[in-house]
Amino acid sequence: MFVNNTDITAAEAFRAAVMDHMADGLYTTDNEGRVNSVNRAATEMLGWSENELMGRLPHDVVHNAPARNGHSAQDCPLALSGADGEQAGDCEDRYVRKDGSVLEVAHSVSPLHVGASVAGTVVVFRDITELKQRQCRQMQGSHDQKLEALGRLSAGLAHEINTPIQFVGDNTRFLAEAGRAMLELLLVYRECMGVDSEDQLPWEERKRRAREAEAKADIEYLAEEVPSAVEQSLEGIDRVASLVRAMKAFSYKDTKEHSYADLNEGIRTTVIVARNEVKYVADVVLDLGELPDVLCNLSDLNQVFLNLLVNAADAMPEGGKRGEIKLTTRVEGPMVVLSFADNGTGIPEEIRKTIFDPFFTTKEVGKGTGQGLALARAVCEKHGGTIEVNSEVGLGTEFVLTLPISGKRGGSA
Ligand SMILES: Nc1ncnc2c1ncn2[C@@H]1O[C@H](COP(=O)(O)OP(=O)(O)O)[C@@H](O)[C@H]1O
Numbered sequence: 001m002f003v004n005n006t007d008i009t010a011a012e013a014f015r016a017a018v019m020d021h022m023a024d025g026l027y028t029t030d031n032e033g034r035v036n037s038v039n040r041a042a043t044e045m046l047g048w049s050e051n052e053l054m055g056r057l058p059h060d061v062v063h064n065a066p067a068r069n070g071h072s073a074q075d076c077p078l079a080l081s082g083a084d085g086e087q088a089g090d091c092e093d094r095y096v097r098k099d100g101s102v103l104e105v106a107h108s109v110s111p112l113h114v115g116a117s118v119a120g121t122v123v124v125f126r127d128i129t130e131l132k133q134r135q136c137r138q139m140q141g142s143h144d145q146k147l148e149a150l151g152r153l154s155a156g157l158a159h160e161i162n163t164p165i166q167f168v169g170d171n172t173r174f175l176a177e178a179g180r181a182m183l184e185l186l187l188v189y190r191e192c193m194g195v196d197s198e199d200q201l202p203w204e205e206r207k208r209r210a211r212e213a214e215a216k217a218d219i220e221y222l223a224e225e226v227p228s229a230v231e232q233s234l235e236g237i238d239r240v241a242s243l244v245r246a247m248k249a250f251s252y253k254d255t256k257e258h259s260y261a262d263l264n265e266g267i268r269t270t271v272i273v274a275r276n277e278v279k280y281v282a283d284v285v286l287d288l289g290e291l292p293d294v295l296c297n298l299s300d301l302n303q304v305f306l307n308l309l310v311n312a313a314d315a316m317p318e319g320g321k322r323g324e325i326k327l328t329t330r331v332e333g334p335m336v337v338l339s340f341a342d343n344g345t346g347i348p349e350e351i352r353k354t355i356f357d358p359f360f361t362t363k364e365v366g367k368g369t370g371q372g373l374a375l376a377r378a379v380c381e382k383h384g385g386t387i388e389v390n391s392e393v394g395l396g397t398e399f400v401l402t403l404p405i406s407g408k409r410g411g412s413a
Pocket residue numbers: 307311312315342344345346347355356360361362363367368369370371372373374397
């Protein structure tokens with residue numbers, strides 16, 4: 001408590017020192033909205049001196065290039081909130097410095113009450129340029145990773161689609177031939193029945209012609225092969241359709257938004273999409289427990305699942321025996337736990353700490369870029385979850401993801 005004059009001066013000096021030493025920019029305005037005090041951080045960040053700022057309308061100073069921030073004097077948050085006495089929370093904005101460069105800021109504008117009336121505003125702002133740049137780099141990284149994964153998968157996907165398409169084509173050509181043979185046979189039957197003529201063929205002649213035509217058409221063979229060709233073709237079409245559905249689901253909704261989604265379905269889709277990467281080296285075993293829908297960005301998580309699955313396939317020793325990749329999901333309290341376990345080479349102790357670093361890879365150029373696990377960690381953290389690794393050289397590796405069912409606490413996840 002400050003009680004006498006000396007104390008009041010000490011209090012003022014203390015406040016002035018706090019203002020000058022704080023890292024955030026701070027200024028206050030009077031009830032006309034003109035700057036009446038400003039701290040050192042604000043002058044440093046903006047490039048204007050205290051004298052230059054005093055008595056001016058902040059909007060005229062920091063928003064003096066409207067094309068760069070889109071505010072007009074009428075809708076300026078700096079002017080408005082002071083006038084109507086409402087506080088504007090942590091909003092992002094772009095200020096223009098004295099030299100014309102742009103400063104990305106997060107600011108809050110609060111009315112300054114003296115008694116019952118509003119005597120001005122207090123504005124606190126922070127430079128978030130670096131944060132913005134980091135977010136931008138992260139987004140670029142995740143985009144690169146998607147393109148990389150897509151590039152790597154596309155050859156396999158083309159192959160996966162091509163195989164059924166090829167046998168559907170072969171079967172259809174066979175069915176066309178069979179159709180022609182059956183039609184020819186039908187025409188002989190028609191003739192034998194005398195549908196188009198008044199003359200009746202002798203019964204023996206009819207039988208002879210029918211037998212001859214049936215032998216030519218190989219009717220037993222057709223009876224056996226036609227239904228199975230149809231069945232196989234339908235299977236092939238179903239395979240292509242499910243692949244296309246998976247690809248669509250995989251690239252679905254590439255947005256920032258989070259919504260409730262079925263993670264088991266995401267894992268199944270990923271397994272279909274990555275089939276060609278995995279099927280020559282390992283069997284995939286799914287042990288998917290019953291999960292509630294989880295608040296997440298499924299497109300980002302699918303990307304993570306895909307990377308973990310492809311990493312597991314890559315970990316199978318060359319020329320070794322066929323491996324196994326086991327994907328397990330379960331609920332633990334408010335979280336879902338997803339495990340991707342392989343019996344591949346394992347990760348040596350000395351690099352286990354670095355595998356999550358961006359661009360760390362032990363793979364040859366063209367096979368790995370080292371962005372997968374970095375992205376996986378960033379995505380898990382963005383969801384308020386975690387990713388951990390257990391590994392033993394020669395035995396295998398398990399990645400365990402834990403994600404909150406109802407999204408990140410205290411945020412939009
Ligand atoms: N399941 C796994 N088994 C063994 N090593 C793994 C496994 N997953 C990841 N790694 C190691 O971690 C490194 C980084 O993985 P990642 O970030 O996905 O990049 P990339 O796959 O492009 O190399 C890999 O190069 C590999 O050495």
